Every structure is written in structure tokens, then in C-alpha cells.
Amino acid sequence: MTPGCQVEPRLVEELYINIDPIQAGGRLTGDAIKAVNAYADGYSVCDFCTKPFRLDYIRKPGLDEFHRDLARFVSMDAARVVPGARRGFQAIARTYVEKGDPVLLTSLSHYTEFLAVEESGGVPCEVPAREGNIIMPDAVADTVEEVTRVHQRAPRLMFIEHVDYSYGNVHPVKEIARVLRQYDVMLAYNGAYTVGIMDVDGRDLGADFVVGSGHTSMAAPAPSGILATTSEHQGEVFRTTRVKGDRTGRTFGIKEVEMMGCTLMGSTVIGMMASFPHVQIRVKxxxxxxxxxxxxxxxxxxxxxxxxxxxxxxxxxxxxxxxxxxxxxxxxxxxxxxxxxxxxxxxxxxxxxxxxxxxxxxxxxxxxxxxxxxxxxxxxxxxxxxxxxxxx
Amino acid sequence: MTPGCQVEPRLVEELYINIDPIQAGGRLTGDAIKAVNAYADGYSVCDFCTKPFRLDYIRKPGLDEFHRDLARFVSMDAARVVPGARRGFQAIARTYVEKGDPVLLTSLSHYTEFLAVEESGGVPCEVPAREGNIIMPDAVADTVEEVTRVHQRAPRLMFIEHVDYSYGNVHPVKEIARVLRQYDVMLAYNGAYTVGIMDVDGRDLGADFVVGSGHTSMAAPAPSGILATTSEHQGEVFRTTRVKGDRTGRTFGIKEVEMMGCTLMGSTVIGMMASFPHVQIRVKxxxxxxxxxxxxxxxxxxxxxxxxxxxxxxxxxxxxxxxxxxxxxxxxxxxxxxxxxxxxxxxxxxxxxxxxxxxxxxxxxxxxxxxxxxxxxxxxxxxxxxxxxxxx
Structure with missing residues (x-):
């Protein structure tokens, strides 16, 4: 009656030095592996979920503190865990992008940013990289102006990789943020290759949103990631539900619309959390x-x-x-x-x-x-x- | 230099008989725990990802076959894994619901369906449960007619729980589907408490979409779930990207917009897969x-x-x-x-x-x-x- 496990064990990390470009920063710590084991069941972190019934309020295990730590870690005001960086991009795009809106990306943008813009009905407009494959602030300024001319409206949002997935180049986000501020364009910082790898100070960089990937750079299981923002935008991207049952009059407390309620129950969030003390050290x-x-x-x-x-x-x-x-x-x-x-x-x-x-x-x-x-x-x-x- | 793991192990399943209403069906099988262990790293299932670079095409481990098995398991034509049932609801709502569109839910609908409708700008309209807390086909018909009158347009979509989270009652989905077909309303079947627990034949029930929850009812880690559909709708809800880089001319192959590309890399999908042979038996x-x-x-x-x-x-x-x-x-x-x-x-x-x-x-x-x-x-x-x- 008991079928055998049809999944061959994977021994890549045990037998080899793994220099896979996307896997290196996601490799679990020993503590994460132990924690994943102990919390593998789906709703394992929900044993002590009480009012107001939201993931980031759970105290045992200490998800509430972890959420505050995450925000501090990237120098932002509020953070949530999400099922991968892409779900962070999606939440941002769904909050700010209306049909036909131009959104700035770059010629080095990851496809998930394109999909997030596409899903929201926006029009992705690439800032071209200069020689050496770096996105320069003047190219951003030029593109904002051109896009505004062509689309008859200014872009409201730019997604930019601090370190791109193609070259691993470091782009001058802080200088770009300064340019964007002049045009009143919000900056969504894609830290898939930085958050958990190097120090990221979202406030200092001038980011409106910081997105990180747990399974790419925070030694966490997939799908996991973070979306952090400032107190200014927190009420927008983390807005709570306002919907009401028309027959029952039911409302749904403080569940957040773009998070679809709770996001990472169980092994994903616990793995992130168990690796976090190590991650905080390794960025140094x-x-x-x-x-x-x-x-x-x-x-x-x-x-x-x-x-x-x-x-x-x-x-x-x-x-x-x-x-x-x-x-x-x-x-x-x-x-x-x-x-x-x-x-x-x-x-x-x-x-x-x-x-x-x-x-x-x-x-x-x-x-x-x-x-x-x-x-x-x-x-x-x-x-x-x-x-x-x-x-x- | 090495910080200790701050996560206390969870021993609920080891020490107790756990009758938690939402946890019972998500409890991992032994095979899933072993597989999660071996594939805990983020991109572990991606070692052999080759063209066309999509999760459901990976052959080693056999994710391609698993996707086909999942579709067959619920008698639909195509299936994808998603980060929780809620992300399945979201994909459906984002595909079919425009601002102001009425969407049928029920007085027993889960909050995640409300959020999916809210996020898409739709208006949730509840079908009231009859005495005994059952959603009856005639109540569905009445509500379709009333909603059409009030909103000046017919609802295009209804979300219905086969078994609701509140009472665990079984609702007559097949009969409801028959009513909906008369009004040309699509049926999104919420199988969070059925797929993986009891036999679900989506085709026979008349579902246009079948959504299941891995961590609620398929003995899988969170967040995980499935979204399955018919060949008729597959090109809509699983539509591939059409966006293009305006400077680079880049296109993004066959990545699916609502899936945001790949969904469950690593332990979540492998856990689902390792439990699947057991799940297929237990529904019998x-x-x-x-x-x-x-x-x-x-x-x-x-x-x-x-x-x-x-x-x-x-x-x-x-x-x-x-x-x-x-x-x-x-x-x-x-x-x-x-x-x-x-x-x-x-x-x-x-x-x-x-x-x-x-x-x-x-x-x-x-x-x-x-x-x-x-x-x-x-x-x-x-x-x-x-x-x-x-x-x-």
C-alpha cells in the first residue's frame, strides 16, 4: 500500500563545489535545513496564530520580530515575506500600474519584472545600458523624458536591479534614485542578487521599495522573498482589505490585498528565519x-x-x-x-x-x-x- | 561567528494527535520530509532546466510528468503548481475580472477568494447558503439573475468551495455547474479541502478551473497548490508573455504571465511530488x-x-x-x-x-x-x- 518515494536524492552540494550562477546565494545554512525539517508541515508556524490572524503578528515562532528585523536589515520601515521576489514586483505593479501606464525597466531587467508590468497592463520601457553594461543616471533621465513625450504621461515607477542577473554588474542606484526623484518617479529596487549577499541600505539608496529573493540570496527555501517599503508607501502596497460580503456583511480584518492574506506559512518562512542570523553576518x-x-x-x-x-x-x-x-x-x-x-x-x-x-x-x-x-x-x-x- | 539557530523545534505531530482543522491534510508524508531535505536549496529542481526554461518542462526530477499527473488527478487538461490555492484564485481573477465586474462567491467563501476579486477590481456577490449551510443551485440561479439586474451585466465567474472551511459541508457543485452553464458563468472550483483528500473529477463536476492547496490537503510544504483547467481556458489563464523589450527587442519565451514565470522551485514542489503517490491512494x-x-x-x-x-x-x-x-x-x-x-x-x-x-x-x-x-x-x-x- 505504501508507494516508494520516486524522487532521487539530490547531492549536488554534498559532492561538488557548486558555482551555479543563480544557486550560490540560496544554498541553505545548516540551521535552515534543521528548521525546515522541524517545520515542514504546511501550517506549522500557525499553531499559535491568534488575533489579528496575520502571519507577521505570530509570536511563536517569532515571525513578528523577524518581520521587523527584515525591515531594519534593508533600512526600510516595513517588510513582508513573499513567495519569491517576483511576487514582490507583482504587488508593486498591481498597486501602482494602470492599463497603458509606461513603467521604466532597463535593458538588463529580469523577465519577472517584465511579467509584473505586463500582468498589470503597463508598458515596459527599457533604459538602455551604456558601454560596459551599466545603467547610467543620464540614460535614466533621457528615457524618462522620451517616455513622457511618447506616452503623453510620465512614468510613475522604475524597477532597477542593483546587481543584474546577466553580468553581475553593480549599477549606480543611488544616483539613479536622485534623478528619479526629480521626475517624481518611484524606485523599486530589485535586490535579488544583493539582499542577503551584501549590505543594502534602502533608505540611503533612495529606494521606495526593496525586493529581495530568499531562495536566490538569503539561504532560504523556495519560493521566498521580501518586499520592504517606506512608511510613505506602506499603506498603499500593504493596504488592507476593504471588501465586504454583500449578504453576510463579513469583512476580513487586516488581511493585506496584495499579499493575498498570509504568504509563507511553514518551511519557507522558517528557513528564511533560521538562516537570517547567518545572512546578517555574511553581508559584512x-x-x-x-x-x-x-x-x-x-x-x-x-x-x-x-x-x-x-x-x-x-x-x-x-x-x-x-x-x-x-x-x-x-x-x-x-x-x-x-x-x-x-x-x-x-x-x-x-x-x-x-x-x-x-x-x-x-x-x-x-x-x-x-x-x-x-x-x-x-x-x-x-x-x-x-x-x-x-x-x- | 556562527549564531545559534533561534528556532525552537516543533514537535506537535511527534507528541500529539493533531486534530487542527486546517493542518490535518497538509501534514507531510515521510517521503515528503525526506525529499524536502534533499531538495531544500532554492533552485534545487533547476539543475537540469534546459530549453524552453520552464518549471513544468523539467525532466529531472520529473516535474513534467508530475504536472501531467496532476491534471489527470483532477480530470482536467492542464495543471500548474502555484504558491498556494490563493495564488490560483488570483490568476483566475486577474485573467477574467475587470474593474467593476460582479463575481459570484458564496456566504461560505474563504477570504482569499474575496481578496482575489478585490485585487482585480471586481465586486464580490455572495450566494446565500440555505438552511443547513449548504449552497443550493436555485440560490445560485437567483443570485445570477439578481446580480445581472443590479450590475447591468452578468457575472462571468463564480468561485465555489466543494467543501467549505467553515462547516466542512459538501456543496452540490455538479448541480451548481449545470445552472451556471445555462447563464454562461464559468466555475472556479475551490478544492482546498478536497483535492488530495477525496476523489475530485473536475470534468465530471463541470468545473472550468480546479484549485487545490498543497499545504492544506496534499501533504505538501507551504506555500503550494495547484491550478488546473480545461483545454478551452488553458490559453487564457496560462497565456504566455507577449511583452517585448522596446530597446533590446527581447522576448521571454513561453513564460506564463499569471504564473509570473516559474512558481515552486525547490522543496515545495518536490514535497508535493513525493507525497503525491500517497495522496493518490488516500483519496480512494x-x-x-x-x-x-x-x-x-x-x-x-x-x-x-x-x-x-x-x-x-x-x-x-x-x-x-x-x-x-x-x-x-x-x-x-x-x-x-x-x-x-x-x-x-x-x-x-x-x-x-x-x-x-x-x-x-x-x-x-x-x-x-x-x-x-x-x-x-x-x-x-x-x-x-x-x-x-x-x-x-
Missing amino acids: NFQKECDHANEVALALVSIPGTSIESEMPRKHPLTRVNTTASFDRIAKTHKKKGFFFTTALKERGITGIIPGATRVWKYNTFGLSDRQNSHVATSFRDIAHECGLLQG | NFQKECDHANEVALALVSIPGTSIESEMPRKHPLTRVNTTASFDRIAKTHKKKGFFFTTALKERGITGIIPGATRVWKYNTFGLSDRQNSHVATSFRDIAHECGLLQG
Whole structure:
């Protein structure tokens, strides 16, 4: 009567050094794994949910304090947990974007921001990145003016990645916020690759909203994330329900419309919470992560024909590299084709790069120890040696 | 440097028989706990995500097959996993409801349906329950006509619970669907308390959409759920993105707008999947669950002054009982007040009733063994004996 578990266990983190570009910051801490175990059941955090019956009021476990800590962590006034950063974008777009409204994104925006704007009926308008793939404040100003001309109305909102998913470049959000303020455009800060990785001071940056991803950068299970805002906007994006049953006269207390009531019951929120003390510490050690990224990047560029497409020196461990004129040259005649490269890495205990990729690919050294990081750097050079790209 | 885990382990399921009304069906299976452990990291199911880069296409682990199985499980044509049933309601409402549109709910609708309608700018119109707290087809017909008169347009959509959260009553969805079809109103079936608990045949019931809750009734971590639909509506509620970067010309493949791209990466979807073989079996044994519910209900009504407010005999294990004229009479003079009752239950190894509740409260016997169930039934009578409500 009892069917067997059909899910093969995953052992990536146990057996390999994982440099997957999107996975590094989401890897659970030991404490999170323990907590997830103890709170795996759906409504586990709801045992002591009493009036006013909302997730961020629960005291045991201390979700109320955790919500306050989260807001403080990004220097905003209020925070909620959400099922992934994308649900944060959605809540913002659904609150402020009406059909036909232009919304500023950038040429490096993640697709989830596009979907959030699309779902709200808005029109995404990209600010183009300048050379070096950086979004510059003057380009933002130009785009605001052009969009206003074309759409006959000013954009009300801009989504901007502090660190983009494509290059891992750091964009001058603070300067962009200053420009936006002049045009009265709100700034939604996409911290999917920053919140939980590096220090984020939303107030100092001038953000109206800070969105973070639990499973990308806060060592938490998926789907999880945060949406934080200022006291000015809190009553808008976290507005409570005003609907009423027309027959019963029922109202629904202080449930928040865009949150759809409670968001992360159980293992997702508890995993976030258990990792949080570690996350608060690791953001302080961010320089080490940059040093690691640079060590690996320099090892890669020392291989003739290899270039780093991300800004150098690296200011974030998510890095994009071009090996079309190095490893891909080898792949062209190798019997394993591009797989020779990922196989060679795997033999050295390294995983996380798209199998077969030898042209433009990404890696992320976040969270590696010094030794692991040196091993990654050395391994790239070793493989280059083996296939004749490096001599001596 | 390493902070301790501040989360106290939860031992409710290990130490007690848990009859919490909302938790019983969400309790994880052993296989789910193991799978959650192995896939706790955020993007763990994404290791082998290749073109077209969407969750329901991933083959290892077999998410593609799981999605097809889910659709078949509820006899619909297509299914997606979503972060909780509420996000399914939201996707439906966002697809079909425009500002000012009347949407049918019922006087027993869950607040998340109200929020979904509110978020879309719709106007919720309740179908009143008839005596015995059942939503009858003729009341649906009357309400459609009245709403059409008042709003000058016909409702396009009705949300209906097959089993409501308040009484655990079974409503005649099939007959209601027949009425709705005459008025060309789509039916969104809320299976938060049925999908994963009892057999649900969406096609036979005449549902246009079937929504289920993973953490309420499918032994899965939160937030999780499913949204299934027919081939007729699949292109609407699961429509793919059409947005385009105005500068870059980027498009975003087959990401689905209402899903916001991928939904449940990692432990949530894997937990659902690992429990699924068990869930498929348990829905076939639903009669046993009803027998258990009736055993406990009959024990309760044998205590003078006690009445079951849910329909009798029980057709679902979620049950609402009124002990105002029995246990609450004792509470009035007891030094522990209402807590005497939940304390007495706890001494007998039973938990899950709101602490202090002695008037109207709910319990759910789902998933108990025969022995556990008899123990619950006996315990209620024992406590009644002890406090003099039962003689002999």
C-alpha cells in the first residue's frame, strides 16, 4: 500500500563545489535545513496564530520580530515575506500600474519584472545600458523624458536591479534614485542578487521599495522573498482589505490585498528565519566574496582568448565570461564537444555551469571557502593547460 | 561567528494527535520530509532546466510528468503548481475580472477568494447558503439573475468551495455547474479541502478551473497548490508573455504571465511530488475518513448540550461543533476557564483545537488511525464524564 518515494536524492552540494550562477546565494545554512525539517508541515508556524490572524503578528515562532528585523536589515520601515521576489514586483505593479501606464525597466531587467508590468497592463520601457553594461543616471533621465513625450504621461515607477542577473554588474542606484526623484518617479529596487549577499541600505539608496529573493540570496527555501517599503508607501502596497460580503456583511480584518492574506506559512518562512542570523553576518564579509570573484576572474583572463564580460574588477561574485576564443575553440574539435569542459570541471569536483557551455557562460563564487575558491581558479587554468590553451 | 539557530523545534505531530482543522491534510508524508531535505536549496529542481526554461518542462526530477499527473488527478487538461490555492484564485481573477465586474462567491467563501476579486477590481456577490449551510443551485440561479439586474451585466465567474472551511459541508457543485452553464458563468472550483483528500473529477463536476492547496490537503510544504483547467481556458489563464523589450527587442519565451514565470522551485514542489503517490491512494480511502468523522461527531452529540453544526452524517472530516451548552457551561466556573478543555485534551495527547475554545470550534480527524480516532472520540466523552456532563 505504501508507494516508494520516486524522487532521487539530490547531492549536488554534498559532492561538488557548486558555482551555479543563480544557486550560490540560496544554498541553505545548516540551521535552515534543521528548521525546515522541524517545520515542514504546511501550517506549522500557525499553531499559535491568534488575533489579528496575520502571519507577521505570530509570536511563536517569532515571525513578528523577524518581520521587523527584515525591515531594519534593508533600512526600510516595513517588510513582508513573499513567495519569491517576483511576487514582490507583482504587488508593486498591481498597486501602482494602470492599463497603458509606461513603467521604466532597463535593458538588463529580469523577465519577472517584465511579467509584473505586463500582468498589470503597463508598458515596459527599457533604459538602455551604456558601454560596459551599466545603467547610467543620464540614460535614466533621457528615457524618462522620451517616455513622457511618447506616452503623453510620465512614468510613475522604475524597477532597477542593483546587481543584474546577466553580468553581475553593480549599477549606480543611488544616483539613479536622485534623478528619479526629480521626475517624481518611484524606485523599486530589485535586490535579488544583493539582499542577503551584501549590505543594502534602502533608505540611503533612495529606494521606495526593496525586493529581495530568499531562495536566490538569503539561504532560504523556495519560493521566498521580501518586499520592504517606506512608511510613505506602506499603506498603499500593504493596504488592507476593504471588501465586504454583500449578504453576510463579513469583512476580513487586516488581511493585506496584495499579499493575498498570509504568504509563507511553514518551511519557507522558517528557513528564511533560521538562516537570517547567518545572512546578517555574511553581508559584512562581502569584500571577501569580491576578492574570491576577482581571483577566479583573473585566472580566467590569464587564459589566452578569454575575456570577462562583467565589469572588472569584480564587485559581485556573479560573473559572465566569454571563452569563445579559448575553450570553445577546443570544443569545436573535441569528441565530447562543449561537454569536455564541464566534464573536466566535474572531474575536479566543480559543478554549476550549464553542461556543454563553452562560449558565454556565468558562474558565481559566492560562499566558497578560500581553498575551494583557489581550487576553482586553479582548475580553470589546469584545464586550459591540458587542452593546450596555456603553455609552460 | 556562527549564531545559534533561534528556532525552537516543533514537535506537535511527534507528541500529539493533531486534530487542527486546517493542518490535518497538509501534514507531510515521510517521503515528503525526506525529499524536502534533499531538495531544500532554492533552485534545487533547476539543475537540469534546459530549453524552453520552464518549471513544468523539467525532466529531472520529473516535474513534467508530475504536472501531467496532476491534471489527470483532477480530470482536467492542464495543471500548474502555484504558491498556494490563493495564488490560483488570483490568476483566475486577474485573467477574467475587470474593474467593476460582479463575481459570484458564496456566504461560505474563504477570504482569499474575496481578496482575489478585490485585487482585480471586481465586486464580490455572495450566494446565500440555505438552511443547513449548504449552497443550493436555485440560490445560485437567483443570485445570477439578481446580480445581472443590479450590475447591468452578468457575472462571468463564480468561485465555489466543494467543501467549505467553515462547516466542512459538501456543496452540490455538479448541480451548481449545470445552472451556471445555462447563464454562461464559468466555475472556479475551490478544492482546498478536497483535492488530495477525496476523489475530485473536475470534468465530471463541470468545473472550468480546479484549485487545490498543497499545504492544506496534499501533504505538501507551504506555500503550494495547484491550478488546473480545461483545454478551452488553458490559453487564457496560462497565456504566455507577449511583452517585448522596446530597446533590446527581447522576448521571454513561453513564460506564463499569471504564473509570473516559474512558481515552486525547490522543496515545495518536490514535497508535493513525493507525497503525491500517497495522496493518490488516500483519496480512494476517503470513506474511512468519513466513518472516523462520524464516530467522533456521534461521541460529541452524545454529550448533553452538544450539537454538531456541520451537516450530519459527516461527509468530510472537517467538522464544526457547538459546546456552548456543555463544555462552555463548565468553563464559566472553572478556574482555568475555557482552557480546562484544551488542557484536558492535551493530557490525553490531543491537540489542535484553539486554546480556550469551548463554544463553537472545529476539528479535523483526517489521517488518524482507527485507534487514534477512537481515542479522540472516547476522550471527549471522558472529559464530559469528569466534569459531570455525562453520568454513569
